[in-house]
Amino acid sequence: MLKQFLFFLLVLFFAGSALAVHSVTVFQPNDSNNLKGTVGVSFNITDGNFLEAIHDVNLSIAISATAGVFTTYLVQDVNADTYCGAGASYADVNCTYTFVTTGVSDGNYFLDLNVLTFLVAGPDDQNHVTDSSDANFLIDNTVSGLTITSPTNTQTYTLGNDVVLVYTSPDTDIAKYWVQADSAGVIDNGTALSYTFSNLTIGSHVLYVNSMDNLDSNSAVASVNVTIVGPPGGTVCGDNVCNGGESSYSCPSDCGAVCGDGACTGTESVNTCPADCGPAVVCGDGVCGEGETKVNCSADCGAPVQPEGDEPIDDSETGTGDSGTPVVPDEQPVCTVSECNDGNPCTSDSCGTSSCVNIPVADGTDCGAGLMCKSGECIQKPAVDVTINTPSDNSGLLVGGVIVVVLIAALYLFYFKK
Structure with missing residues (x-):
């Protein structure tokens, strides 16, 4: 009887072991996200047979183009306590792993996990479970590249013609492009692969374009130099150059007003330039x-x-004549x-x-x-100069001499009168 009872307990133990849950489940990444840089991986380990005193757990993590293939190992046969915590109970525990995508080639991947539970006393007695992410994800660490296909560098355009900037990118996840001419404001050009610059002035210009992908990675800026020139063998009024047959009369915007050129233009008037505009x-x-x-x-x-009549006609008023008809100036x-x-x-x-x-x-x-x-x-x-005529030095001597003569004559008459 005792042997039969022990056999029954042994059967119950192995039956319970067979029915206990043992699984690993990937939580993140688990969808078709675009990933770059450092990414958090999370998963759950559940082992209904786990006894801390006699069991231990190792973990392997890999990425593959096909789920479950374990092509490139990120972690291989490492004690799971490193990611699940020291002394973790693997009956049901959540774990994390930091995935650094730098150095991984751009592409679509699945995340593969393999959890191995074994007896500490007998490592060969093993039981393992696996899981993979439900959907693949894109790793994109490469900065978007841009190539300007038109215009060519230092290409020349005639004033008045549009300059169409055309560019391409090898990336398929571009969110938008920005374009710019010289130091003007940056223009959001959406996902269009060309932009038309109009009204560029005569001279050299630099056109720029860069892009941003869906992961907010900005590309390097691509640029091209172009030159705008006047039409060959002629002139264009409005190009800020007074040349050819242009004059202040035919093109005042380029040549301005010059008094004496025979054209009454610009700010000239009969008062400021009668030579051109006639006498004031x-x-x-x-x-x-x-x-x-x-x-x-x-x-x-x-x-x-x-006008005849008692009252003069005021231009601002109207009256009536003898016939009663309105009198209008x-x-x-x-x-x-x-x-x-x-x-x-x-x-x-x-x-x-x-x-x-x-x-x-x-x-x-x-x-x-x-x-x-x-x-x-x-x-x-203007100030008026006032000249005061004063006697000269000789006139003073003459007046003094006359006075002396008069005094002498008076004394002489007075003396002989006595």
Whole structure:
């Protein structure tokens, strides 16, 4: 009977051992992530037969292009306490491993784990379980490379033509590209593989492009030099170069205004450059010049003629005639004298039929204490030299001699009278 009972207990022990759970499960990485740098690996070991007093556990970790192949070992047959903690109970324990991807070739991998449980007293008595990540993951440690295919370095373009920057990258996980011309702002160009630069000015320019992949890794900056030139055998107005047949009249933006070139352009006027714009119109010079009227310069053009009737017609009003029809001035001004006042005492201000008229008054007109008008500007009157005529030294001697003679004559008469 005793032997039968012991055999029964032995059968129950091995049956329980066979039914106990023994597994390893990968938690992370366990999906199709993109990985680079240092990555955390986590997993669980469960062994329902584990007895700390008689068992020990070793661990192997590998990566493979195919799950479960264990192609490249990261850890091989290392005591699991290193990653699960000293004295860990492997009946159910979570463990971690730090995976440094630096040095691993870029590519898609699975993570493989092998857990080996054995008797301390008899290491040959072993039991092992394995698991792999459910999905592969991409390791990408290489900085994205960029190649500019157009334009070629130092390529020349004629002013007004667009410059199209074209580039390629061997990476398939580019999130976006940035482009830039010289020191201008950086432009987010999305995932487009070209960008058009317009309105580049004459001279040398540097065009730049770089990229960022899905792991936020930035590529090295690629650049190319281009040169913009004017059209051959001609000139372009607006290129900031006054050349060829350009002049201040035909292209003031390049050549500017030059007094004496025969063109009244830019800031030139009849007052600042009569050589180009004609003589200045001055109220009071006896000539009824352009812009002068009987209203704004009666000194040159004569006094305005008042219409017959009891009241003069006000340009700002309308009345009715004998027949009852409205009396409307021939020309309705679009402004008023007050609006045309430019605040300059050296101009005669008036409202013309289409715009304000401000004509310089005659030179020498007083415009304030010690001030006078000249060419429409109020300036300081020049100082007047005052010469005081004083007697010369000889005149003083002559006057003194006359006085002496008069005194002598008076004494002589007084003496003989006695």
